[in-house]
Amino acid sequence: MDDEDGYFGELVAAAYDESSADMFAPSVVEPVVDVLTGLAGGGRALELGIGTGRIALPLARRGVPVHGMDLSRAMVTRLRAKPGGDAIGITIGDFATTRVDGRFSVAYLLFNTIMNLTTQEAQVACFRNVAAHLEPGGSFVIEVMVPELRKLPAGQNVVPFHVSPTRWAFDIYDIATQATSSNYVEVVDGRGTYRSIPFRYVWPSELDLMAQLAGLRLRERWAGWTREAFTSESPRHVSIWEKPAD
Incomplete structure (x- = not known):
């Protein structure tokens, strides 16, 4: 393990886009960006675990101002080398506790990344950290697998x-x-x-309780980015919690 970059150091970062090529396909990325653009509603977006910019770059090209957090400098270096990467604000740090200036209309944590926080305490802290960054009425989006x-x-x-x-x-x-x-x-x-x-798997109901502890409430839950119904057979979910407008 790279002590500075956690488990996503130079060795992983160098091959990340290639090893996750399916997740970079336009057919995968565009529905995600559609949803996030709608939730941003002209406001700012905060990406937790911004990585090499799979979502942040196309979202920024839609005109949404994006700020990212990531612990891995190696991953961020790849983002910076891509067209438009130098225009995205990035803070290096643990997204469970790191604070940045300003408020955001939407925050998002995708591709199972909530499980990179390996304790329940850290996952709860992440929800509280996001709630502190959201504007009233803002949304927090998580995409994560259902434990297998x-x-x-x-x-x-x-x-x-x-x-x-x-x-x-x-x-x-x-x-x-x-x-x-x-x-x-x-x-x-x-x-x-x-x-x-290492990861920590987490259930949808557990995430809902974490959101409640942070003052957020569930708005929608889908089985995918095209708003498929979430059922007991769904292998993953996209969940949206909102910060009360009052």
């Missing part, structure tokens, strides 16, 4: 999600603590590498 515990037979704690002759990737779950990790084993030129990133 239904894939675990009794006595098993591992869910593989990629298997090939040269690469294996799997999640390990601790049901008692909600701790999980994504683990990667790769063989290149006969040499193996191993990398593990």
Whole structure:
């Protein structure tokens, strides 16, 4: 692990856009930007975990002023090198506690990034931090997976999600603590590498309680960015909480 950049240091940042190429496809990005532009309503947007600018850059091109937070200088360096990247304000820091100037119409935390906060305490602090940054009537948006515990037979704690002759990737779950990790084993030129990133999975109802503690209330929940209905079979959700206008 890179101590300065957390688990998203130079090694991860250098390959991030390529390894997550599907998430950069216009068909994926544009519905997200459509929703966030509508929620911004002419105001400012705050991205927690801005990374290499997958959403921030196209959102800024829509005319929405974006400010970002991120712990990884290596990821932000990639953002800065892209067209328009130098025009986006960025604060380096932990998005659970870092404060920036001004108020925002919308804050957002996408692509499972809430799970990068590995304790319930930090996740609660994130909601409170966002609430302090929002204007009255402002919105907080989270996109995150639904925990995949239904894939675990009794006595098993591992869910593989990629298997090939040269690469294996799997999640390990601790049901008692909600701790999980994504683990990667790769063989290149006969040499193996191993990398593990810790997360904390979180339930929709738990997020709603965190929002309530921060003074926010659930406005909408969908199964995806085109407003599909969220059901017990949905593998992920997009949730929007709002700060009361009064």
